[in-house]
Amino acid sequence: MEFSNPAVVSSGPAGFGSEMAEMIDMSRIGAFTFKSVTREERKGNPPPRIVDCGYGMIASIGLQNPGIEAFLSRVLPQSREWNTRIIVSIAGFCLEDYSYMSSILNTVADFDILELNLSCPNVETGKTDPVTDPEYAAAVVATVKECFRTRPVTVKLSPDSSPMELFIKRCEDSGADGFTLFNAFHGARFDMDTGRPFLKKVDGAYTSPALKPLILRKIHLARQITSKPIIASGGASTAEDILEYMSSGADLVSFGLISAIDPEMLMEIPACLEQLLKARGYESLDDYRSFVAGTAENNH
Amino acid sequence: MKNVLVESVSKSDRSTLALISVRHACGSSPGQFYMIRIGDFPVVPRPYSVFLEEPEKGLTTFLVKKRGLQTSRLTKLKPGDTLELRGPLGRPFPVLNHPVLVAGGCGFAPLHYYATIHEYSSFFLGTETEEELAFLRLFQNMDTCYGDELVTDLFLRANTDGPVISCGPSRMLRTLSRADRPTPVYVSLESRMACGTGMCLGCPVKTRNGEIKFVCKDGPLFDAREVDWDWLT
Numbered sequence: 145m146e147f148s149n150p151a152v153v154s155s156g157p158a159g160f161g162s163e164m165a166e167m168i169d170m171s172r173i174g175a176f177t178f179k180s181v182t183r184e185e186r187k188g189n190p191p192p193r194i195v196d197c198g199y200g201m202i203a204s205i206g207l208q209n210p211g212i213e214a215f216l217s218r219v220l221p222q223s224r225e226w227n228t229r230i231i232v233s234i235a236g237f238c239l240e241d242y243s244y245m246s247s248i249l250n251t252v253a254d255f256d257i258l259e260l261n262l263s264c265p266n267v268e269t270g271k272t273d274p275v276t277d278p279e280y281a282a283a284v285v286a287t288v289k290e291c292f293r294t295r296p297v298t299v300k301l302s303p304d305s306s307p308m309e310l311f312i313k314r315c316e317d318s319g320a321d322g323f324t325l326f327n328a329f330h331g332a333r334f335d336m337d338t339g340r341p342f343l344k345k346v347d348g349a350y351t352s353p354a355l356k357p358l359i360l361r362k363i364h365l366a367r368q369i370t371s372k373p374i375i376a377s378g379g380a381s382t383a384e385d386i387l388e389y390m391s392s393g394a395d396l397v398s399f400g401l402i403s404a405i406d407p408e409m410l411m412e413i414p415a416c417l418e419q420l421l422k423a424r425g426y427e428s429l430d431d432y433r434s435f436v437a438g439t440a441e442n443n444h
Numbered sequence: 445m446k447n448v449l450v451e452s453v454s455k456s457d458r459s460t461l462a463l464i465s466v467r468h469a470c471g472s473s474p475g476q477f478y479m480i481r482i483g484d485f486p487v488v489p490r491p492y493s494v495f496l497e498e499p500e501k502g503l504t505t506f507l508v509k510k511r512g513l514q515t516s517r518l519t520k521l522k523p524g525d526t527l528e529l530r531g532p533l534g535r536p537f538p539v540l541n542h543p544v545l546v547a548g549g550c551g552f553a554p555l556h557y558y559a560t561i562h563e564y565s566s567f568f569l570g571t572e573t574e575e576e577l578a579f580l581r582l583f584q585n586m587d588t589c590y591g592d593e594l595v596t597d598l599f600l601r602a603n604t605d606g607p608v609i610s611c612g613p614s615r616m617l618r619t620l621s622r623a624d625r626p627t628p629v630y631v632s633l634e635s636r637m638a639c640g641t642g643m644c645l646g647c648p649v650k651t652r653n654g655e656i657k658f659v660c661k662d663g664p665l666f667d668a669r670e671v672d673w674d675w676l677t
Contacts, residue, residue, distance in 0.1 A: 162662070167641070187656055190675050194488075194636040194646040198513050201488045201638060205645050208656065240589055310596040353487060399566075403478070404639040406445050406530075 145256065145296070145342075146418070147174040147396060150386055150429065151413045154324075154377050154398035155180055155233040155259060156205070156405070159352070160219050161226070168407050170226035172414055174396060177231040178219070180261040183241045184233055185211035194340040195333050199402065200352020202331040204343045207235060212245050218286035220254050229306035230254065233300070237263040238272070239287045257438065260284060263302030275302045283312035287320035296321035303329050303362065312369045322373035324398065326359060327364055349402040352424055355379035365392025367440070374406045381409075383416035389438055445481070445489070447526035450521050456579035459573075462519040462551075463495060465505040465625070466527065472497050472504065474534030474558035475632060475665055478529045479640040480506065486514045488638055490662070493611075494532065495639055503553040507553040507580075533640040534664050537609060537632070544568070544604045546620060548612020551648050552580050554632055554664075555611055559583060565606050570595025570616075596620055609665070614677050621668030629668040633676075635659040650675040 152382070155177040158164050170176060187207025195202045210219065212234070223230050232255045236242040242260070249258060263272035274281040288297055293433050297319070303326040305311045312323065331350030334340045342346075349351070356379030363376050376394035380386065381402040389397045402409055417429070426432045448468040455462045472478075472494045481489035486505040510519045521527065537558055542565040545555045549571055552582035559567060568587045571577040577590045589598050596619040597614070610620050611632035620629050635647035649657045650672040658664070 157638065157644050159645055163639070163641045163643045187650070187654075188645065188648060191648055192636055193648065194644070196486060196488055196490075196636065198486045203638070203646060205528075205646070206636060207646070208645050351485075373607070401487070401638070404644045405481075405487070407639075408445070420547070 145229070145403065148172075149414050149417065150324070150390070150396045151175040151410060152231070152375055152396050152398040153177055153403045153410070154400040155204075155231070155261065156349070157400045157404035158160060160215075161211075162219075162222055162427050164403070165222070167225060168411055170228050173228050173410055175229035175231055175256070176223065176226060177217055177233055177259060177281065177398065178215075178223075180207060180233040180235040181209050181212050181215045181245070182207055182235055184236070185209065185214065185242055189345060192342060192344070193348075195348070195351065197331070197333060197350065199354045200350060202333060202343065202350050204345050204348030206345070212248060216248070216252060224254055224338045229256045231257040231259050231298075233259040236284070241310050243287050243291050244282050246288040249285065250292045250294050255295070257296050257298055257322075258288070258301055259298045259324055260288060261300050261327070263300055263305065275305050278305070278311045281305070281311055282318040285315045285318035285320050298322040298324050298373075300324035300327050300377070303358070303378070308366060309369050312366060316370055316372060320372065320396075322375065323366065323370065324375040325363055325375050325394075326378055328400075339417060345431040351378070352402070353379050353381045356388075360388065363389065363394050364391045365441045383413045383420055386413070386417060387420060387432065390432065391439075393440070419422075445479070445510055445530050447528055450523055450525045450527065451660055452477070452523055453519075453521055455519065457575040458573075459519060460510050461576050461579050462508045462510070462588045463505055464508060464518060464521060464527075465503045465556050465640055466529070468529065469497050469499045470502050470532070471499070472532035474561060475554050476534045477531035477554075477640070477664065478504075478506070478531030478533065479550035479637075480518070480527055481514065482517050482527045485517075489528070489530070489640075490514050491533070491635075491637055493632075493664075494557050495553040496557055496560060507550050509550045509558075526550045530640065535662070537630075537665050540607045540609065540630075543607045543609045543630075544593060544599070546599050546608060546610040546612070548610075548616045549576070551610070551612030551616075551632065551634070553611075555609060556580075556582065558609065566602070568595050568599045568602070570612070572600065594619075599623075611624055611664075617668065619675045620676055621671065621673060630665050631668045632664045633659045633666060633670065633671075662676075
């Protein structure tokens with residue numbers, strides 16, 4: 145699958161895209177990932193949903209979304225005019241949720257990739273948890289692949305899913321066509337005056353440019369396990385980051401926090417990337433990919 | 445985000461409050477806000493209501509109270525420094541018929557802007573300290589208090605008529621929402637947010653009919669009767 149550029153807006157911080165589409169030219173991003181959709185509507189968590197951490201923030205949104213039916217009738221059609229690759233992300237609380245949503249999506253046009261959010265840290269998943277149970281994660285992938293056959297399925301794993309090698313192998317064995325690595329780390333902050341957590345649910349998704357080296361390392365390891373496409377996710381905020389993530393083994397790079405706080409910055413990425421490549425003597429991103437592939441052996 | 449130059453900074457006696465004027469003016473209205481940050485740290489910008497816009501001078505002014513990482517850095521800015529901003533964001537306050545203005549602390553900022561442009565009947569202001577009050581008592585005939593005396597008590601004792609626009613801590617706004625008045629009480633809500641445009645879903649307000657709205661794009665002003673206060677606070 146071709147992308148106009150490797151910068152992807154990740155699922156979550158940019159919501160459902162309508163506000164972003166009013167601010168920027170969506171055709172200049174490589175792909176837009178919708179915030180995860182569930183079978184039923186979710187109102188999300190009560191405030192505060194965000195706590196500042198200086199070097200980043202913790203968000204506890206609680207998967208607020210309109211539910212799959214309203215998403216398909218009211219939200220997804222808006223993206224027809226964006227002229228970019230569209231990734232739909234789904235999150236379920238049981239296998240039946242996944243089979244229900246992926247069966248419907250199988251016949252829906254208007255998107256290119258189905259992403260499985262196997263890692264949202266804000267919702268109690270009961271006994272079966274795709275973050276801690278690789279067999280359940282694999283079962284989700286197998287269920288979706290059975291129902292959804294028209295386009296690629298990528299799996300978004302939690303950085304807390306360990307051992308990562310087992311999760312990747314089991315998901316790949318079950319038919320995953322690619323991976324988004326990773327969803328956010330869990331984080332928490334406490335008020336030293338009250339001794340209580342700032343967030344009512346205590347923890348949430350920690351996003352920060354400071355995560356970049358942690359994600360780079362894990363992608364480097366993941367690339368030794370799978371040859372499937374990898375969308376790097378976590379810590380990217382510049383065009384330079386794209387080349388660094390590609391060096392670690394990623395094919396595409398998603399931008400989360402920065403998409404929310406400075407969406408106009410996304411517009412500068414294609415030109416910056418071109419400059420960076422030119423300055424290093426590459427005619428195109430494919431040339432750089434070839435260079436990275438050639439040096440990969442030495443990195444391992 | 446856009447880089448803008450700091451034109452001037454004035455501070456209260458103990459430097460807990462600062463008025464920061466930047467070389468930027470693009471037609472904001474009272475009630476609107478900007479997302480502001482200084483350089484790369486803290487990473488996430490914070491929302492600040494416009495305290496005053498002076499188009500003829502090309503200046504916009506913000507009121508900042510020193511109480512955390514970013515506000516500490518903001519209050520240390522000097523003329524000639526730069527900060528980054530995005531905006532104006534949010535919906536302007538409606539122009540009401542001689543409203544009563546009730547402000548707590550930095551909630552003074554949008555009401556100050558409103559009062560410089562539109563008519564109002566009375567202005568109540570409460571601050572944490574006497575020096576903060578001295579810094580913000582900028583209009584004649586303001587009803588003011590500080591410290592343990594609550595601006596809500598001051599307002600309720602005054603038995604004013606007409607609609608109310610209020611801004612301040614959520615506890616203060618919740619108290620005002622219980623005021624028994626025939627006219628509406630509007631509350632300008634404060635919330636943490638990442639984007640200021642409705643994307644991040646970080647600043648929810650639940651209405652009494654169960655709908656989720658957002659401080660940034662649906663507000664910041666809400667009819668106090670519309671807000672589900674138990675969910676919010």
